[in-house]
Amino acid sequence: MPDKLKKINLLHIQDVFKKYGDKVILDDIDLSMGPGELCAVVGPSGCGKSTLLRLILGQERSTSGQVLMNGTPIGPPDVDRGIVYQKYSLFPNLSALDNVLLGKKLGMWFWQWREEKERLTEQAMEFLYRAGMSAHFTKYPYQLSGGQQQRVAVIQALFAQPKILLMDEPFSALDPGTREDMQLFTLELWEEYNLTIFFVTHDLEEAVYLGTRIVALSQYYTDARGEGKEVSRGAKVVLDKHLRDVGSSASPDIKSTKEFAELIREIRRDAFDPAYRQHTEKFSLTHRHSFKTV
Ligand SMILES: Nc1ncnc2c1ncn2[C@@H]1O[C@H](COP(=O)(O)OP(=O)(O)O)[C@@H](O)[C@H]1O
Numbered sequence: 560m561p562d563k564l565k566k567i568n569l570l571h572i573q574d575v576f577k578k579y580g581d582k583v584i585l586d587d588i589d590l591s592m593g594p595g596e597l598c599a600v601v602g603p604s605g606c607g608k609s610t611l612l613r614l615i616l617g618q619e620r621s622t623s624g625q626v627l628m629n630g631t632p633i634g635p636p637d638v639d640r641g642i643v644y645q646k647y648s649l650f651p652n653l654s655a656l657d658n659v660l661l662g663k664k665l666g667m668w669f670w671q672w673r674e675e676k677e678r679l680t681e682q683a684m685e686f687l688y689r690a691g692m693s694a695h696f697t698k699y700p701y702q703l704s705g706g707q708q709q710r711v712a713v714i715q716a717l718f719a720q721p722k723i724l725l726m727d728e729p730f731s732a733l734d735p736g737t738r739e740d741m742q743l744f745t746l747e748l749w750e751e752y753n754l755t756i757f758f759v760t761h762d763l764e765e766a767v768y769l770g771t772r773i774v775a776l777s778q779y780y781t782d783a784r785g786e787g788k789e790v791s792r793g794a795k796v797v798l799d800k801h802l803r804d805v806g807s808s809a810s811p812d813i814k815s816t817k818e819f820a821e822l823i824r825e826i827r828r829d830a831f832d833p834a835y836r837q838h839t840e841k842f843s844l845t846h847r848h849s850f851k852t853v
């Protein structure tokens with residue numbers, strides 16, 4: 560891809576390194592994402608997925624390299640980037656409705672809020688209705704089930720109309736049935752509102768089911784640096800693959816297909832199996848937005 564095109568993509572991450580002390584966590588990450596994509600990021604636990612997400616959010620800075628949105632280096636967290644965590648995205652002392660409204664309220668002066676309050680409350684109620692939560696809008700987070708809390712958290716993030724929605728293992732704490740409901744809910748919202756989603760999970764099945772694209776991050780690979788304890792190797796993008804077109808929805812039926820199982824096997828081996836190490840030159844970076852600087 561020509562350099563100019565990459566820079567105008569919605570999200571552009573280039574040559575990003577992140578160290579904590581002497582330990583390299585992210586080891587030269589290159590990633591570019593266009594609007595409308597649902598990019599599912601998988602990787603072994605502890606490989607740096609949340610770290611990468613915090614860099615995109617602007618909560619932390621990379622040790623080197625750059626993170627751009629629409630060609631501009633990102634600053635501290637703002638409304639352009641919405642976030643849903645596994646837990647605790649909601650404020651415990653606010654009702655579901657007030658949690659949804661909070662972002663807008665904080666961004667307004669007192670008089671402006673007074674003027675807009677009614678209209679925004681109506682809008683927030685519509686969103687809560689959309690999420691099947693209209694009967695619970697006065698409830699506090701502790702009065703809601705895990706699944707209901709995550710519904711409100713997703714709606715809260717969407718209400719600020721972010722350019723990109725970041726989700727960090729948002730359904731990992733839910734039971735399998737609720738989790739499946741939430742996956743469908745996410746896909747519905749993604750289609751309905753033309754969302755762009757960066758979805759972090761360590762669940763391969765979830766990633767392959769949800770994503771229009773799958774990116775695997777892993778520290779299990781070989782390169783010119785050789786082996787040995789003295790080499791501090793961080794995670795790289797070891798696989799970046801197109802799964803389905805933007806705008807096309809996935810049916811839960813794909814989960815039982817042979818191709819689905821095969822793809823999961825392949826990614827499990829390439830990204831999760833410490834005994835199987837691909838050389839950096841053999842990485843499968845076939846997505847059209849995929850790139851690698853050397
Ligand atoms: N603030 C921090 N200070 C030091 N080490 C950290 C910090 N945050 C994360 N780490 C380390 O960085 C690695 C990657 O963590 P994380 O991004 O949370 O992984 P993942 O989300 O893939 O499970 C882990 O080894 C973790 O212990």
Ligand SMILES: [Mg+2]
Nearest residue numbers: 608609610727
């Ligand atoms: Mg994490």
